[in-house]
Structure formats: C-alpha cells, structure tokens
Amino acid sequence: MPTHNADIAAIFTEIADLLDLQQANPFRIRAYRNAARIVGELGREVRAMVERGEDLTDLPGIGDDLARKLREIVDTGKCRALDKLHAELPPAITELLHVPGLGPKRVRMLWHELDVQTLEQLARAARDGRIRDLPGFGAKTEANILQAVEAHLSKVRRIKLITAAQYAESLVAWLASASGVSRVEVAGSYRRCRETVGDLDILVIAAAGSSVMARFIAYDEAAEVLSHGPTRASVVLKCGLQVDLRVVEKAAYGAALCYFTGSKAHNIALRRLAQEQGLKLNEYGVFRGRERIAGADEESVYGALGLPWIAPELREDRGEIAAARAGRLPQLVQLADLRGDLHAHTTATDGHHTLEEMALAAKAQGLSYLAITEHSRRLAMAHGLDPRRLAEQCDAIDRLNEKLDGIMLLKGIEVDILEDGSLDLPDASLARLDLVIGAVHSRFDLPRARQTERILRAMDNPCFTMLAHPTGRVIESRAPYDVDMLRVIRQARQRGCFLELNAHPERLDLLDSHCMMAKEEGVLVAINSDAHSADDFVHLRLGIGQARRGWLAAADVLNARPLPELRRLLAQVRR
Ligand code: DGT
Ligand code: CA
Ligand code: CA
Numbered sequence: 309m310p311t312h313n314a315d316i317a318a319i320f321t322e323i324a325d326l327l328d329l330q331q332a333n334p335f336r337i338r339a340y341r342n343a344a345r346i347v348g349e350l351g352r353e354v355r356a357m358v359e360r361g362e363d364l365t366d367l368p369g370i371g372d373d374l375a376r377k378l379r380e381i382v383d384t385g386k387c388r389a390l391d392k393l394h395a396e397l398p399p400a401i402t403e404l405l406h407v408p409g410l411g412p413k414r415v416r417m418l419w420h421e422l423d424v425q426t427l428e429q430l431a432r433a434a435r436d437g438r439i440r441d442l443p444g445f446g447a448k449t450e451a452n453i454l455q456a457v458e459a460h461l462s463k464v465r466r467i468k469l470i471t472a473a474q475y476a477e478s479l480v481a482w483l484a485s486a487s488g489v490s491r492v493e494v495a496g497s498y499r500r501c502r503e504t505v506g507d508l509d510i511l512v513i514a515a516a517g518s519s520v521m522a523r524f525i526a527y528d529e530a531a532e533v534l535s536h537g538p539t540r541a542s543v544v545l546k547c548g549l550q551v552d553l554r555v556v557e558k559a560a561y562g563a564a565l566c567y568f569t570g571s572k573a574h575n576i577a578l579r580r581l582a583q584e585q586g587l588k589l590n591e592y593g594v595f596r597g598r599e600r601i602a603g604a605d606e607e608s609v610y611g612a613l614g615l616p617w618i619a620p621e622l623r624e625d626r627g628e629i630a631a632a633r634a635g636r637l638p639q640l641v642q643l644a645d646l647r648g649d650l651h652a653h654t655t656a657t658d659g660h661h662t663l664e665e666m667a668l669a670a671k672a673q674g675l676s677y678l679a680i681t682e683h684s685r686r687l688a689m690a691h692g693l694d695p696r697r698l699a700e701q702c703d704a705i706d707r708l709n710e711k712l713d714g715i716m717l718l719k720g721i722e723v724d725i726l727e728d729g730s731l732d733l734p735d736a737s738l739a740r741l742d743l744v745i746g747a748v749h750s751r752f753d754l755p756r757a758r759q760t761e762r763i764l765r766a767m768d769n770p771c772f773t774m775l776a777h778p779t780g781r782v783i784e785s786r787a788p789y790d791v792d793m794l795r796v797i798r799q800a801r802q803r804g805c806f807l808e809l810n811a812h813p814e815r816l817d818l819l820d821s822h823c824m825m826a827k828e829e830g831v832l833v834a835i836n837s838d839a840h841s842a843d844d845f846v847h848l849r850l851g852i853g854q855a856r857r858g859w860l861a862a863a864d865v866l867n868a869r870p871l872p873e874l875r876r877l878l879a880q881v882r883r
Contacts, residue, residue: 314474314547327340352846358383468813470847483520507551530543540553638861649848658689679719701719719743720742726750744771746772772881774805801831823854835848
C-alpha cells in the first residue's frame with residue numbers, strides 16, 4: 309500500500325491532536341505538528357526517499373524518532389503510536405477540534421462533562437441547550453458552536469491541489485502500465501489548476517481488450533467501487549478522494565478531454581457557440597449533421613469552432629472565448645519564464661537551510677537571482693530580525709555573493725505591517741535593502757475600511773516594494789481578511805510597487821481574480837515561493853498555475869525580468 313506524504317501528514321496531525329487532548333508535553337505535540345507540515349508540503353515523496361535508503365533525518369524537523377516512524381508508516385501504512393492513542397481516546401474525537409472555536413481544552417470538557425465524542429453529538433448537545441451551562445461556555449458560545457458545526461457538517465470537502473497531485477500521479481502511473489493503454493491524463497479542475505479539487509477525472513485511450521478497467525478497480529488505494537462498466541467507473545480512494553475514470557476511443561479523445569476538463573460553464577458557452585454555427589458539440593466530437601468533423605485532439609475541436617486552442621487554466625467562462633475569437637488570448641506565463649524568486653527564508657529566522665544552501669537550491673531550480681526576505685522582529689515566534697541582525701545578514705549576503713557563481717542573492721525583508729500601517733523596522737534599516745516586502749501577520753479581524761487603510765498606509769512608506777500574500781488566506785483553513793483589493797491594486801499602480809502571488813501550496817494568494825485585476829490595472833505581480841527550505845522552490849509551479857488562471861503573461865510578472873531590468877524596476881519604486 310503506497311503511502312503518500314498527505315497520508316503521513318494526516319497521521320502525524322492526528323497524533324498531535326490526540327496528544328493535545330491528553331495534555332501531553334507541548335514540545336512533543338509541536339514536533340508532530342511541525343513534522344506533519346514539513347512532510348505535507350515536501351516537494352518529493354517520503355516513500356521514494358525510504359526506498360532509496362536516504363537519511364530522513366536530513367529533513368528539517370525530523371529526528372531519529374520521527375524518522376523511525378516515517379519508515380514504519382511507509383513500510384506498514386500504519387503507526388503504532390497512533391494505534392495506542394486510538395485505544396485510549398474515542399475514535400472520532402479529533403473531528404471536534406476542527407470546529408472553529410473549539411480547542412483541546414473545550415473539547416476535553418465537552419467529552420468529560422457531556423460525553424460528546426462526535427460532531428453529531430456536539431450538534432445535538434448544542435440544540436438541546438446543554439452546552440451553555442458548562443464553565444467558560446455560555447449561550448452565545450453555544451449558538452456559535454451550533455452554527456460552526458452545522459456549517460462544517462454541510463461543507464463539501466475539497467482537497468488542496470498539491471495533495472491531489474500526490475494521489476493523481478501514482479494512480480496515473482498505475483493505469484499507464486495497463487495493457488493496451490496509449491494515453492492517460494487527468495482532466496477536470498485538476499487540469500485547470502484550481503487551488504482545490506472536488507474529485508479527479510481521469511481519461512484514458514485504450515485498445516479493445518485492455519486491462520485498464522480491471523486494473524483501476526484493483527488499485528490498492530481504492531477503498532470502494534461506486535460504479536463499474538466497460539468504459540466508465542468511479543472509485544473512492546482510502547484518503548476519501550473520488551476518482552472518475554473514462555476510457556475513450558482515439559478519434560474522440562480531444563472532444564472527451566475538452567468536455568471533462570470543463571469547466572462546466574466553459575463547456576456550455578462552447579456548445580452555444582457550436583449551435584450558432586449550425587454544429588453540434590459533445591464529448592464525442594464536433595458534428596455537422598451526422599458527420600464528425602473534429603474530435604481526435606483539442607486543437608481540432610476548437611479549430612472546428614473557429615477558435616485557437618484555449619489553455620485549460622483559462623476555461624472558466626470569464627471572457628476566454630471572446631478573447632480567443634478576437635485573437636487576443638494571452639501568451640500565458642510558464643515556469644521556464646521565471647528568472648528569480650523574490651521571497652525566501654533561511655535559518656536566521658524560521659527557515660531550515662542556510663543562505664548558501666538556499667542560493668544553491670535556487671540555482672539548481674534554474675533561477676539566476678534569489679531575494680532573502682526574513683521576518684521582522686515583531687514576529688518573535690519566527691525569531692524575526694531586528695536592525696542589528698538584519699545588518700549582519702546583509703553583510704553575510706555581500707560576502708557570499710562574492711563567492712557565488714550563477715546566482716545572485718538580493719537583500720530583502722518580509723517586514724510586518726503593524727496595525728496602524730507603519731512598518732516593523734525603521735526606514736534607516738530598510739533603506740539599505742534591495743527590496744522590502746510588507747506583510748500582514750496580525751489583526752486579521754480588522755474591519756474592511758481599517759484593514760484597507762492599514763495596507764495603503766504601509767504602501768506609502770518610501771521603502772515599500774511589494775505586498776506579500778495580499779489576502780492572508782490559508783486554503784481550506786483561514787478565511788482571507790476583509791480588504792478592498794481594487795483600492796490596494798490601484799494604490800500599487802500609483803505608487804509603482806508590486807504585488808506578490810505567493811506560491812506556497814496553502815496560500816496561492818493573490819487569487820486568480822486578483823491577478824486579472826492587477827493585470828488590468830498594469831501592476832506587475834511577483835510569483836514567489838516563500839521558500840522555508842531548499843525543497844520549496846518546486847512550489848513555484850503551483851504559483852505559475854494560479855498566475856495562468858489569472859491570465860498573466862510573462863510580461864505581467866516581475867520576476868520574469870532579467871536581473872538588470874529587475875534592479876531598475878526595484879530602484880524606481882524608491883522615492
Ligand atoms: P471539481 O471536481 O468540483 O473540483 O470540479 P470539476 O470541474 O472537475 O467538475 P466535475 O468533476 O464535476 O466534472 C468534470 C468536468 O465534466 C467538468 O469540469 C465539466 C464536465 N461536466 C460535468 N458535469 C457537466 C454538465 O452537467 N454539463 C457540462 N456541459 N459539462 C459537465
Ligand atoms: Ca473533478
Ligand atoms: Ca468528476
């Protein structure tokens with residue numbers, strides 16, 4: 309049973325949650341949480357590292373004990389430490405921790421006082437008015453809990469793109485090795501690079517008599533077969549992700565790929581366009597009367613409708629068909645267009661690798677410059693830099709640049725934007741830097757007008773270069789803060805500064821719609837990894853996917869510029 313990083317991360321998270329409920333040593337709990345995050349975001353599979361006999365303690369945050377557990381999970385799919393905790397605590401109790409407003413302390417109280425062990429029991433207790441009398445709860449809290457748990461129970465579960473990729477890639481490899489298979493591709497929202505996917509839609513071209521269907525049903529990660537016929541089947545994987553498989557003939561492959569890539573809105577708009585031309589479009593092809601005039605590849609399908617091929621990331625019915633008709637589709641940015649990365653951390657704050665290790669990793673990724681942008685002092689948890697330590701790092705970067713070849717380090721900072729819009733370091737410290745990235749890391753709860761003013765004021769600082777992760781959201785876990793993004797973008801244009809598209813798998817922020825806005829207003833976007841380790845540069849491809857969804861071309865991307873031009877642009881921002 310192959311174990312993916314997401315499975316390992318889920319096991320470690322559950323251990324941490326259960327230990328939390330047992331009031332175990334906080335350091336132990338934090339070690340599991342860190343390990344879960346690191347493994348969950350790692351750009352390569354831990355399983356492959358184990359198979360190659362690599363030293364797992366090289367991974368940040370992984371010591372001997374956790375390395376042993378990683379090997380155990382990879383080898384057996386299980387972890388005895390978790391089994392032991394399951395024997396001591398109710399099986400579904402960690403679900404309660406995921407209800408907003410409920411921490412370990414409250415969950416323990418609900419469990420001990422009211423015997424609440426599941427979400428359903430929690431909702432019932434709230435409806436019956438039994439929670440309000442518990443110490444520290446009250447009627448208002450009870451109402452909030454009920455609302456939160458109902459929202460939680462009705463929410464459709466979507467999974468992050470990076471996690472979906474782990475499951476998709478090994479399933480594709482498994483299907484591709486079936487007899488008679490000539491092509492396997494994941495369509496749907498996955499191919500459109502949406503930040504989360506609801507399920508996977510896989511398309512296969514297979515010769516008659518191929519074993520691909522049998523192989524799909526027999527996949528050892530499949531937990532349940534929902535339906536199963538000669539050309540279509542659906543299964544649910546053990547991780548809970550549904551997969552729909554379609555086997556199609558070669559002559560219809562392009563039409564099927566187009567149909568199952570969607571989006572539904574794009575499909576409907578295309579079909580309408582076909583009808584206007586007296587044609588019929590469906591998943592088998594483009595037809596004039598009974599004659600199929602296109603279908604083998606997507607180019608032929610779009611071509612038959614008088615359109616150039618449209619990149620999957622654009623297929624959301626947001627003007628792409630009109631743009632295609634008018635010959636105005638953007639030449640979308642590609643990973644290879646990136647010349648550098650403008651946001652990274654090192655061991656000086658909460659990163660896991662040194663300046664030199666980060667520089668070499670960026671170079672290995674094909675980049676020619678890398679900005680080091682540590683946290684500022686306000687972020688004490690991350691060991692943020694004060695003016696003295698920032699100056700020391702600048703000196704270290706100067707020394708290292710003399711010896712580095714083929715990669716240039718730039719001096720930067722990810723400075724906290726304080727509640728009043730001032731920056732967390734004095735201008736004198738910031739003035740020495742090549743770039744100053746401002747970020748909101750606190751008071752996410754400010755009302756829209758104040759949050760917007762706060763950010764506009766920060767951008768007004770003469771040293772300010774770029775706004776990091778502009779909405780602050782964390783995918784599927786923290787809502788964006790309330791901010792008037794159009795005003796922020798317009799201010800950026802007036803001020804001549806830039807916005808970041810943070811490529812971290814849990815952020816992907818700017819959102820696609822904001823990228824479109826920035827492009828419209830003429831504000832350049834930087835696609836940054838926010839790397840905290842040498843492995844993190846691989847995340848840039850996720851940022852590229854999001855940028856493409858936002859219609860960005862290389863010309864719209866700040867770090868697609870070669871270093872001399874970048875330097876000129878950075879210098880211009882300075883007042
Ligand atoms: P997801 O799975 O929620 O992340 O989103 P999708 O876009 O992958 O949606 P899914 O899996 O329900 O269906 C895959 C594609 O199949 C979808 O993007 C377009 C196509 N499709 C599904 N249902 C319909 C429909 O009722 N009409 C049309 N025209 N296309 C559909
Ligand atoms: Ca889907
Ligand atoms: Ca589907």
